[in-house]
Amino acid sequence: MQKFAEKISELLGPIASKFSTQRHLVAIRDGFIAVMPLVIVGSIFVLINNVFLDSTNGLLNNLGNFDKYKEIGLSAYYATLGFLSIFLAFGVGYKLSKEYELDQLGSGFIAVASVIALMPTSMKVSGETIFGVFSETYTSAIGLFVAIFGSIIAIELLRLLKKVEALKIKMPESVPPTVAKSFNLLIPAIIVLTTFSLVSFGATNLIGLNIYEIVSKVIQTPIQAVFQGLPGIVMVLFFQNLLWGFGLHGAFILSPITEPTLLTAIQENMTAYQAGLDIPNIVTKPFLDAFSFAGGGGFTIGLLIAIFLVSKREDYRSIGKLSAVPSCFNINEPLIFGLPVVFNPILMIPLVLVPVINVIIAYLFTSAGLISKTVVMVPWTTPPVISAYLATGGDFRAALLSLGLIVLSVILYMPFVIADNKTVKEN
Template sequence: MMLSGVVSAFEKVLIPVAGRISSNRYLLAMRDSFSTILPFMIVGSFFGIIEWVVIDPTGTVMGPNGMGLGMKMTGLTGEAYLASAFVATLKSLQALCNLVVTIGFGVLSLFLVAAFSYRLGGIWGGDKFSTALTGIGAFLIVTPQQVNKVGGFSLDYFGNKGVLAALLVATVSSWVFVKLTKNKKIRIHMPDTVPPAVAQSFAVLVPVLFTLGGFALFAALLTWFDIPPLNDLIYKVIQAPLMGFSQGMGFSLLYQFIIWLFWWFGIHGHNVTAAIQNTVYMPAQLANQDGTASYIFSNGFFEAGLMHIMGLVIAVFLFSKKESWRAVAKLGAPAMLFNIQEPLAFGLPIVLNPILLVPYILAPLANTFVGWLAVSSGLVPIFRFVVPWTMPLFFCGTIGTGSIMGGLLQVVWLAMDVFIYAPFVIAANRIDDEINEE
């Protein structure tokens, strides 16, 4: 009964807040934009597992330091194996898989600009398609070109690294463009005999000119005053003050708190905080892999802790009397095996659900603290190797640390998470019972 009272208190405070958030059209547009590009990310992750884990000639399944299946299939070892036609075929298949991975992640920010600008154009009363195209154009203008014999754009600015820049550019370009399209003084009116598509093109001509011209001037000013491009500038501003705190427990807990609070509001927390991940924890991960450092908190450490929602799934199976929750858990569990939580986040729902707010944030914080204790004490090696974020539990920790202890740490995390979620799942049953009695 005490827990039910606590949950009820949370409801009184958080339901009004959730209502305001759910009615904020800008945040809803951001959430829907991430949902729009989610299928590309899932498909990219699937092909990433195939590329990095299954068919990599030196990887987990085929490689000599893994299961060694490649050598068993060919009967070759050492240099003979690496020079074989079998390995050449695997590398060709890897290249094909990498094309799909690039679509899923390499141009993630470019897709996000298009989706977010499209949504913003709709909520602000502009032409959605024209707003999306203008957002893409503005993003390309502020994205520095790679100077070499061929030229072109670097995909480094189109992946996760460009998420914050994408959100910023989409917001500004969409707002300016829609405002200009509503200004009748600069709108070019065509005769009624002109086809509607042509008339619409001329109607947005001047707004497109002014919007893209403004971004071009902004990019030129950055160049003239020897200021880094927008994306690099964002990283410089963020990275400088954070690098000194990244290995501290307080900062790591705050980082996890922000991620999962965003997720609770229905916004992709990992994409929103990608700038921190890619400027702080990914360099730490690469330093661990190169052997030049031994950071506890790295990209691999946090990715290995994404499975806390599986603790909710198990708690639902064990303790929930709500048929709707059990049905969603059955459908979401297979996806959750590969760290895809959206069916559960929006199906139970977790998003904007005051009953689940506390465990949803508490579980990853507890995992972070226990993981820090385990690694700092030497019981578990550091997370040295880069592993796809869709790698299932236990295998992710084992491969990431190069030790079975990493996998066992994940099992401990899962057991903790079940215990953390269980009281709140039981409380949800009691709340329903009390409502039915009334």
């Protein structure tokens, strides 16, 4: 069985390695990592506004009406999550331009300008058309797909135009290099922005849909439908944790695909939550963090507790003690590589199956209305149970479910820990 695991690793390893080092996917992944603090900050203010300050259901409503103070949180929300796609456009453009050795700062700004050029600049309010405005629909997480593709295409065009010597503006040697660099971007920037503006104009006038509507219909909606369906998210989790079993960070590798959809889903949920509307999505990033990644990938908090309960191996128990504190914050590398779980054909089975079983249970509970849907983006390092409570806007039932899933995961891991101990004794 060990040889079989090694053969699978030989097959998947190169594929996963190429996937995780592909320059465009790396730029997307790094861009998301860069904006994640803003996502969390915005989510904290959503939590404060709706869990504490709300005059109807807030925890502080017995002390008075605090609705006017929600304006503070709304300002912070619009300054972070309200412009998330703009921030991401800069992050992706900045990271990708570094790969191509372009002027990172200037290229990042051009990427942002290109994405903005695709946005409709008018909207109807009470039957009247207002010009010179941008809708939050396009600047928030809902516009992430256009931001990603737009910034990548803008940088690729800049890369191609950089090779054309005729487009470079020759500056005297006395001009500082930074100034010369900026002027070398001038003509390429004109070409790129003209191209994006023409595309936006053509889509609206020839097709009758703006670029965001086209991308939503063709790409975003189908992908989101897959992720919001139980079979789709089970498949994603299965593959993520299978990669973990071979020593590859599954969530990290697949993040360029999963992050845009999951962040869009939580953005839609937060928007609906603030407006007092029905919450649309079950599967979001905090949903998976709370109910599928307790202790880290593979729901390894269950493995850790199972080791303390049934393992007779002193080395396992010692590694368990060293891994206890990191596991409480969903950091499981000491456990995964210390035991190791990696390439362990016995422990790999629950590593893959436990998160899948737990997400099915959590999905069914949420779908049945037994727990609330997630409406707050909490940091992934938030300890289990607490994260479920916060992510659902303070639902104690979600916290109890999270606790129940931990108990279940311990029960599921225990037979495999015992079997693994026996294997060592027999050898």
